[in-house]
Amino acid sequence: MTYIVNLNALAGGLFIIAAFGILATRQIRACLKLFILQSLLLAASALLLGLSPFSIHLMAVAAINLVTKVFFLPWLLRRLLNEEVYTRREISQAITIPSALLIALVLTIGAYFFSLSWVETASAASAIRINVPIGLAGLLIGALTLTTRREAVSQLLGLLAMENGAFFAGIAIAQGLPLIAELALAFDVLVLIFVAGVLTRAVHERTGSTAVGRLSSLREEPHE
């Protein structure tokens, strides 16, 4: 079964590259495509880990990911927002892309060393040694994406990328999760995407743009 572990490692490597890609891509449409790729890789990893020993839970996770993040999210965003949002290039970011990538690199290395003490109980060939550090790194890079981006859609993608990171670790360490939890989780992600989509549209209608970074009227300063 070593080829399964190797394939899973490949999926993990591509997963983290996709996370870097989401962080560094300016155009919203390209960002969305990278996010879909990342969700596909998460599903692939769940599928691989679920093959041996066969686990219906991981198959469910893979299926849920495909339905919610690969099909439902792009469909809903396309319905709620007009084309102009996707083709826009995001110029204003909190920090420049090279420095964001540098911070992401530091976070990835940090995630690896931080999770060393957690995975030491797992056997050397186990998928846990791949998935946990990469999942943690994915979570942290998603958080970085969220804080550096100013556009509502890319912030939403950062949020979902964080969730992908948590799940990437989760599929390796929480395989016995009851099915009802997975179903509820799927419902949860659906509601999240829907609510965030509706909110993005409301912001767009109200302010004429989705640049949530420019929303800064609520502060602790005396009102005029």
Next chain:
Amino acid sequence: MILLTVIAFPLIAAALAQLYPRSRLGADATCIAALITLAITMRAAAEVIAAPTHVLVAIPYWVAMDGLSALMIVLVAFIYVTAAFFSVGYMDFRQNGGSRRYYVNFNLFVFSMLMVPLMQEPNIVWIAVELTTLFSVLLVGFKNTHEALEAAWKYIVLTLMGASIALLGFFLLFWAAGQAGIEHYTWSGLVAVAPRMSPVLLKAAFVFILVGFGAKVGLVPLHTWLPDAHSQAPSPVCALLSGVETTVILYAILRLLPVLNAVPSIQADTWLLTFGLISVGTAAFLLLRITDYKRMFAYSTIEHMGIILTAAGMGGASAHSAAMLQIVGHAVTKSFSFLAAGAVLLLIGNRNIASVRALVRQAPLAGAALLLAGLAIAGAPPFPLFLSEFLILKAGLQNGDYLVVGLLTIFIAIAFFAIMNHVSRMALGAGEPASRDAGQRGALPFSCKITLIVAAVPILVLGVYIPDGLAALAALAAKSLGGG
């Protein structure tokens, strides 16, 4: 079965509000559902106290209620009632339409809050916590103004960011429990296997959950969304958000305490004390320079969450039961405060502290309510929060946490001074208001007046007399924290 009916009525009310948008059915159904839910929860709490094991089980290993859950649920149901009745007048007064969307989300939000304490499987609790955000975020942005949408966006982004962090924590917890050979993955199952769990994993899980859910409780440094969301939402929603939502999420963190106490090397109490004191301190100093009275009550929520966390970190039976009293006192007082603030907002038309002066003379009921809210939330005697804060400080002295008690006393005193300074000027202060939108906007709706009077009762009573049932419930809840 009684536990399943607890969550049924908010769902029914949400369905009715969705199905009959044009009639007043949504509002009426919400009020009736709230009253029934309160009656059922009080009945269920009485059954918990009477049961020999002090646990009520609906579905074994999935849905159950012990003392701590019962306390939370009764609080949620009580504020569900006051917020629902206040909503009727509030929504009529504002007349900006969309009441269908309001009542649907309102009931679903309450439903998700009732789920959190009832669910026994921690992963499901995480899902319920996430649902509280998702159902309330559209209520926060309900006014659909620039500011309200900004607040809603900050709310969803920061709290869901916290939820992702907590999710990894819950996965780690599940992993550690699996390694320890847990039989049924529930809160009580976790306590049983806690001594066999890997301390490294347990600590990592705890820190991720504390930081992640801490964002939702409003713990510094992930608190920045809280004053925005709690000031922009419609006032009855603020009462729910500030009064019970934060407490219910804090409950999920506190559920880990007996697990962590079994492994002293984690030093969970140090983490709780540090986070708690930083939150109290930051909120106390920020309270001094507030210009918006709804934000003032929001910062006071951060302060009180910090106090409860600090009390939980002190450890010991007396500190824990004082923390429970603080939870009760905060829930009833803070929800009342936001209702009072809502009444002032209806009358004055803006949220600026400087535009409210000598309110007692212009609108006696709203002015008196605001003054009472300020005194009670700041912790003046003889109100419930004075009692619980006094007990927390006393328990800290008995434990020998002199530094913690000293800092806490200073911060509470600063917050007291700040709140009283603002509130006394608003209610009693002489002079002309700085600005005003088109003068008086009519009288308060009848339902708002009645709600203010009813919601004031527990504040006036609980400081001097605690009913036997509530005392028993608080004692049971404190025992669940101590691992008993």
